[in-house]
Amino acid sequence: xxxxxxxxxxxxxxxxxxxxxxxxxxxxxxxxxxxxxxxxxxxxxxxxxxxxxxxxxxxxxxxxxxxxxxxxxxxxxxxxxxxxxxxxxxxxxxxxxxxxxxxxxxxxxxxxxxxxxxxxxxxxxxxxxxxxxxxxxxxxxxxxxxxxxxxxxxxxxxxxxxxxxxxxxxxxxxxxxxxxxxxxxxxxxxxxxxxxxxxxxxxxxxxxxxxxxxxxxxxxxxxxxxxxxxxxxxxxxxxxxxxxxxxxxxxxxxxxxxxxxxxxxxxxxxxxxxxxxxxxxxxxxxxxxxxxxxxxxxxxxxxxxxxxxxxxxxxxxxxxxxxxxxxxxxxxxxxxxxxxxxxxxxxxxxxxxxxxxxxxxxxxxxxxxxxxxxxxxxxxxxxxxxxxxxxxxxxxxxxxxxxxxxxxxxxxxxxxxxxxxxxxxxxxxxxxxxxxxxxxxxxxxxxxxxxxxxxxxxxxxxxxxxxxxxxxxxxxxxxxxxxxxxxxxxxxxxxxxxxxxxxxxxxxxxxxxxxxxxxxxxxxxxxxxxxxxxxxxxxxxxxxxxxxxxxxxxxxxxxxxxxxxxxxxxxxxxxxxxxxxxxxxxxxxxxxxxxxxxxxxxxxxxxxxxxxxxxxxxxxxxxxxxxxxxxxxxxxxxxxxxxxxxxxxxxxxxxxxxxxxxxxxxxxxxxxxxxxxxxxxxxxxxxxxxxxxxxxxxxxxxxxxxxxxxxxxxxxxxxxxxxxxxxxxxxxxxxxxxxxxxxxxxxx
Numbered sequence: 001x002x003x004x005x006x007x008x009x010x011x012x013x014x015x016x017x018x019x020x021x022x023x024x025x026x027x028x029x030x031x032x033x034x035x036x037x038x039x040x041x042x043x044x045x046x047x048x049x050x051x052x053x054x055x056x057x058x059x060x061x062x063x064x065x066x067x068x069x070x071x072x073x074x075x076x077x078x079x080x081x082x083x084x085x086x087x088x089x090x091x092x093x094x095x096x097x098x099x100x101x102x103x104x105x106x107x108x109x110x111x112x113x114x115x116x117x118x119x120x121x122x123x124x125x126x127x128x129x130x131x132x133x134x135x136x137x138x139x140x141x142x143x144x145x146x147x148x149x150x151x152x153x154x155x156x157x158x159x160x161x162x163x164x165x166x167x168x169x170x171x172x173x174x175x176x177x178x179x180x181x182x183x184x185x186x187x188x189x190x191x192x193x194x195x196x197x198x199x200x201x202x203x204x205x206x207x208x209x210x211x212x213x214x215x216x217x218x219x220x221x222x223x224x225x226x227x228x229x230x231x232x233x234x235x236x237x238x239x240x241x242x243x244x245x246x247x248x249x250x251x252x253x254x255x256x257x258x259x260x261x262x263x264x265x266x267x268x269x270x271x272x273x274x275x276x277x278x279x280x281x282x283x284x285x286x287x288x289x290x291x292x293x294x295x296x297x298x299x300x301x302x303x304x305x306x307x308x309x310x311x312x313x314x315x316x317x318x319x320x321x322x323x324x325x326x327x328x329x330x331x332x333x334x335x336x337x338x339x340x341x342x343x344x345x346x347x348x349x350x351x352x353x354x355x356x357x358x359x360x361x362x363x364x365x366x367x368x369x370x371x372x373x374x375x376x377x378x379x380x381x382x383x384x385x386x387x388x389x390x391x392x393x394x395x396x397x398x399x400x401x402x403x404x405x406x407x408x409x410x411x412x413x414x415x416x417x418x419x420x421x422x423x424x425x426x427x428x429x430x431x432x433x434x435x436x437x438x439x440x441x442x443x444x445x446x447x448x449x450x451x452x453x454x455x456x457x458x459x460x461x462x463x464x465x466x467x468x469x470x471x472x473x474x475x476x477x478x479x480x481x482x483x484x485x486x487x488x489x490x491x492x493x494x495x496x497x498x499x500x501x502x503x504x505x506x507x508x509x510x511x512x513x514x515x516x517x518x519x520x521x522x523x524x525x526x527x528x529x530x531x532x533x534x535x536x537x538x539x540x541x542x543x544x545x546x547x548x549x550x551x552x553x554x555x556x557x558x559x560x561x562x563x564x565x566x567x568x569x570x571x572x573x574x575x576x577x578x579x580x581x582x583x584x585x586x587x588x589x590x591x592x593x594x595x596x597x598x599x600x601x602x603x604x605x606x607x608x609x610x611x612x613x614x615x616x617x618x619x620x621x622x623x624x625x626x627x628x629x630x631x632x633x634x635x636x637x638x639x640x641x642x643x644x645x646x647x648x649x650x651x652x653x654x655x656x657x658x659x660x661x662x663x664x665x666x667x668x669x670x671x672x673x674x675x676x677x678x679x680x681x682x683x684x685x686x687x688x689x690x691x692x693x694x695x696x697x698x699x700x701x702x703x704x705x706x707x708x709x710x711x712x713x714x715x716x717x718x719x720x721x722x723x724x725x726x727x728x729x730x731x732x733x734x735x736x737x738x739x740x741x742x743x744x745x746x747x748x
Contacts, residue, residue, distance in 0.1 A: 009149050010214070012040045013273035016153060017210040020160055026168035030061035037134065037153060038063040041146065045114055045135035048157070049075075049082050051128065052170070057086060059109070060166075064135070066110040071170055073106050080104030085119040085131045089289035091151070093118045095141045115139040120151050124158040125203075125281070126288035127385040132157060152272050155282045156209050177388050180410070183402040185355070188376030189369040190397045191703070192418050193353035194411070195331035197391040197404070199384070200339055204277075204314040211275040221266060221276040224316045228309070229257045257309060277317050284310035333393045337384055341474070344368045345452075353395035355380050355402050360641045367474060371451040373458070373703055377402050428706025432463035436709040439716040444691045446709060447503075447699040449677065456498035458702035463709065466503035468625065468699025469564075469677050470495060472548065473509050482544065485551045492555030503562060505625070506552055507604065508545065508577075510534045510566040530634075534567030539576055549584045556596035564602040564625060568610055571617040574603045578620065604677075606630035611663050618670040625699070626663060628678025635659060651680045652689055652736040654728050664694035675699055684711045689739060692720040714748045 019032045030048055038046035045064030049057045052074070059065075059073040078087040084102050085092050094100050097117035105112060114135040122130040132154040134142070142150075160166065162176060211217045232254050262283065269279035287306045333353040334344075344354070344365055351374050359365055359378035369376040375397030387393070387404055394403040394414045403410055436444040447468030448459060459467065475483055475491055483491075496504055511533065538545035552563055565577045578601050588595060605611060606627035618624070628651070633640040635656055636649040649656075667674040675697035680686040682704030688711055690698060700708065720742060727738040 009152065009271075010212075010273035012037075012149060012153065013156065013210045014212065015040065016156055026166040027061070030166050031063075033157065034061045034063040037132075037150075041134055041149070043116075043134040043136045045111070045133070047133045047135075048122075048130060049086075049133065050122070050130035050161070050166075051086075057082060057131065058170070060130075062109075064114075066108060069106070069109040073109055075104065075106075078102075080106075081117055082119055082131045082133060085121055085133075086128055089121045089123060089128065091118065091120045091147055093142050093147055095139045097135070111135065113137060116142065118142040118147060118150060120147070120154045121289070122154045122158045122161065123285055123289060124155075124162050125285050125385060127162075127382070129158050129161050148268075149272065152269065152274060152282070155274070155278065155285065158285070159206060159209050159278070159281075177386065177391070179405065180407050181386055181404045183355075183377075183380040183383050183404065185377045185380035185400045185402065187397055187400040188354070188356070188359055188366040188378040189374060190701075191353075191373065191375035192397065192414065192421065193331075193333060193375045193395045194414060194418065195333040195352040195393060195395075196329040197335050197387045197389055197393050198328055198332035198351075199387065199389050200334055200336035200343075201311070202389060203384075204281075204311065204318055206275075206277045206281060206314075206318070208275045209278045210273055211270065214270050214273070217270045217274075217276045217279075218267060220317065221270065221279065224276065224313055225257065225263065227316050228313050229254070231312070232257055262306075277314060280310055280313050280317065284314075329390060333395055335383055335387050335393075339365050341365065341368045348372070349374070353377075353393075353397070355383055355393070355395060357381055357384055367451060367471065370449075370701060371471075371474065373701065425703070425706060428463075428710055429461075431706060431709050431713070432461070434463075434709070434713070436712045438691070438712050439714070440718045442691070442696075442717045444695075444712055445675075445697040446705050447505075447675070447697065448702045448705060449699055450495075456495060459499060459502065462702035462705045464502075464702060464705055466505075467495075467499060468505055468675055468697065470504055470506045471510065472506055473511055476509065476511065485547050485554075488548060488551035489554040492552055493557065496555060496559060503560070505562040505564050505600075505602070505623075507564045507566050508535075508548060509538060511537055535565050535569075535573050535577060536567070538565075539573065542580065545577075545580065546584060549581050550588065553584060553588050553596060554593060556594075558594045558597050560598040560600070561596035562600040562602065562623070564604055564623070566604045566627070567606050567630070568603040569607040570609060571613045571620075574617060574621065602673075605663065606634070608635055608659070611659065611666065615666075615670065618666055618672045621672055623673035623675070624663075624667060625675045625677045626660070626695075628676055628680045632656065632678075632680070650734055650736060651686050652739065653734050654732060657689070657693060657724065657735065658728070660690070660695075661693050668694070673697070682708065684708050685736070685739060685743070688712060688715065688717075688720065688743075689724065689735070692717045692724060711748070715743070715746055 015036055016033065019036055020029060022032070024032070034046040034048055038044065045062065047062040047065060048060050050060045052058045055077045057075050057077065059070055062070060075083045077083055081092050081097060081100060081103055092100070094117050096115055097103055098105070114137055116136045116138060117133065119131050119133045121128065122132055132150060134150060164176065167174070265283050266279040269282050270276060274282065284307060287310070331352050332350060333355060334347060334351050335355045338356055338358040345368060349372055353375040354365070354369055356365065356376070356378045357380055366376060366378070375395050377395055377397055377400050380402050383402065383404065391405050394406050394411065396402070396414070403414065406414070436446050445465050446463070447466045448462055448464035449469045449471070450456065450467050451471035451474040475488065492506065552561060563581060565574060568574045581601060585595060585599065600622040602623035602625060603621050604625050604627040608631070629640060632649065632651060633646070638645040638649050640646045664674065674695060676690050676695045677699040681690065681698040682700030684707050687698055687708040691712060698708065720739065723738055723742045724735050727735040732738065
């Protein structure tokens with residue numbers, strides 16, 4: 001076959017467009033397309049394989065193979081040459097197909113007489129849809145022009161598949177975006193919600209795939225790229241080097257926007273017959289495919305940058321901005337790749353749930369979701385590709401599961417779960433004003449965690465006795481600049497006003513690791529969770545810390561104030577931070593400002609080392625709060641952001657409980673007030689175990705207080721302590737089964 005000219009490529013695409021425009025069922029269109037491609041490329045065979053499920057390809061149309069094999073021939077992802085093309089998302093071009101590694105002979109197709117094989121993936125923005133194949137008897141490799149032409153055709157077939165042009169009978173021809181899909185991710189915030197999808201960044205819809213006027217399309221592309229470059233330059237000027245990380249991203253944007261290679265490839269696509277929009281998306285799909293195979297995190301970030309830049313360019317070309325005119329549903333479930341804390345707060349409590357393709361347990365989004373008590377599922381891979389605005393969706397934050405367009409049986413069971421939770425919450429509401437006193441007479445003080453003013457209304461409704469942890473970093477994370485001292489003092493004063501005299505423990509800035517301020521220079525660290533964060537940042541760069549302490553002291557305005565330092569690893573750190581606070585108290589006294597009526601200074605015990613600090617530490621600290629999330633990850637050396645290992649280790653592990661008992665004993669020896677703060681404090685069985693081994697104060701999310709109080713009031717903690725001790729003495733490595741078996745015998 002002679003080298004294909006640009007005009008021949010355009011001719012093929014025009015014929016393809018005209019064929020797709022003809023009336024007919026999905027199968028008829030596929031049959032016409034395979035005939036057209038085989039005829040245009042002068043090959044004996046053209047076949048289209050589409051996915052019937054995530055792992056199985058099905059022959060859906062062919063010109064040249066045995067027609068009886070259509071919808072009968074299937075192969076697994078990675079199986080045979082077709083399966084290899086699909087798995088790698090890259091073409092295979094060979095003159096001798098049977099000699100190729102992984103070749104699988106399909107006797108029902110009659111393909112044994114064809115030697116040459118060219119297969120290209122049918123994909124759209126990272127979504128694998130199928131494989132397009134041409135074959136011929138002549139033993140030859142297809143030319144670069146032929147490969148390119150088939151890739152362009154595959155891109156059009158992908159778009160038309162996405163738009164529902166090939167819907168027919170059978171799984172492989174089922175309409176996209178209409179079938180029930182379940183996604184397994186990770187728990188970012190517990191809770192369950194039912195609603196309808198609201199895409200944070202709606203997808204751009206392209207309808208004009210093929211162009212008859214390449215010159216006009218090239219001009220449209222150049223104008224759009226010029227506008228893109230100007231907007232990126234303007235954003236860089238606005239940052240003016242204040243945010244180094246954001247500047248680095250924008251510099252990457254500028255690099256890609258000025259990339260000759262990127263522009264040349266899109267120009268070639270247009271010359272081949274694609275519209276400007278289709279050319280941009282073709283290159284974007286190629287970048288997404290490369291993204292899946294790149295292990296290097298830096299290169300993956302750069303490909304993400306190119307992906308984002310392509311979306312910006314597509315919105316310029318199509319005029320489809322973020323505001324598409326769609327109306328937000330009354331019960332919106334936000335679906336996004338990722339989202340910043342300020343953007344999430346803009347949505348506020350309107351959201352019923354959140355689903356992210358990326359995200360992390362300790363991410364800004366997760367912190368805000370917890371503060372707003374909105375169920376959050378993270379790592380729901382590929383949901384953006386599948387979900388459409390308005391799709392019904394169920395979010396199970398407890399299990400980290402999302403059901404998109406669920407079947408009625410699934411939806412009914414899910415509604416039963418929500419109804420049971422609501423019924424339980426109604427039952428718990430009757431306990432709101434009652435103490436968490438066990439049958440043995442032991443009373444446990446239950447407090448709530450907070451981070452926003454929006455949290456405080458939950459204080460009265462939940463029955464919490466106070467705020468055991470107020471995360472002050474959220475006020476810094478949601479701004480693009482350092483908040484002013486007077487502004488912070490007003491916020492902290494408002495928090496105390498809203499608490500109506502109940503105790504609020506303010507934790508000083510816990511930044512670093514995964515919580516990087518927008519205006520803070522990012523420090524590249526191999527293991528940020530164990531790096532320069534929290535108290536370490538405060539002691540090395542004391543300016544913001546002193547300003548925050550001044551704001552807290554002024555917010556008290558004569559009222560009692562409790563301040564806690566996070567991530568203390570050794571006594572000297574606490575002593576230095578405590579002295580810094582004492583110095584600020586003295587400074588406020590000299591300035592004539594009203595001092596707190598009483599001042600409690602405490603520390604979070606989140607590192608195993610602090611449990612073995614000198615006795616003087618426990619005597620000096622007014623109170624100690626065990627930060628269970630960090631303490632557990634360091635005790636077990638299991639990163640809580642790593643889904644592979646974080647669920648592997650249990651708080652009810654006998655070794656960890658023994659370690660917690662050591663902390664309880666040390667605090668009892670010095671009569672230091674002790675509390676436990678973290679996710680485990682809000683889980684009834686874990687909370688019950690903590691109370692049994694000696695913790696008398698627990699701090700948790702507001703919704704957990706009712707269930708925890710309900711269980712504590714129905715058991716004898718002394719009996720449970722004996723059960724736990726007996727399990728440990730018997731050499732049991734985890735006491736969960738023993739605790740559950742004991743609970744099953746109680747009258748609860």
